Amino acid sequence: MRLLFVGDVVGNLGMKMVEQYLPLLKKDLKPQVTIVNGENVTKVGRGINEKLFKQLMNAGADVVTLGNHAWNNEEIFSFIDDTKKLIRPLNYPGKDVPGNGYCQLNVNGTQVAIINLQGRIFMEETDDPFAEIDRLVEQLKKDQVKVIFVDMHAETTSEKKAMALYLDGKISALVGTHTHVQTSDAHVLNKGTAFLTDVGMTGPDDGVIGMEYEPVIKRFLTSRPSRFTVEENGSKVLSACLIDVDNQTGLAKAIKPILICKEHPYVG
Structure with missing residues (x-):
């Protein structure tokens, strides 16, 4: 089983990169499942709407994941319950949370x-991700689900690595999102789970993690509030990773980061 995961799509430039390069990546790499994190895809860089969700699906996504900005666009409440392919963090607190925290696909007979998942360090309060993932993985194993991929949307590297080690050998892969900078630690852990601290972002490459840099610098210089706006010009980046999984064991065989930008042009 081959999985392709594209990290945090930010604003209009992020969508342009997805529409330009995702069909090429799928043609050349031939993944069976393509996952895209779309929690920053609106033009303001927070949340998603139905039109943009459909654009991501039309560009080649099979599943769209979210994160701490899942509810920033109120339109999501009108359609998230109607699709199993758009998932929000599993460990959101409260009863009757809209949508689902996971989805299950049948890919040529393989489940x-x-x-x-969403982390808790320096993030909004959520239920315990360790307890929630324990319950779900146990259920999935009983249902003979072999291949399990986790998008861990979290702020700190330590929480992502701790979760990966906690699940090592129980899931196929855990890849981090949220911090928008691709890390260089892609590897398969000792018990067979592929791990990458952060897959990186897809979108504007000249700002600060997708935002225009002037207001960000102003906030650092003055410690006063400053309105952040998504960068609409300049160079662009697409960050992703490719994971190969053994269908029989559900364990990873390899993980490879992908970076497309002016310094790393796509050559196919």
């Missing part, structure tokens, strides 16, 4: 689960 594949895609899960979205």
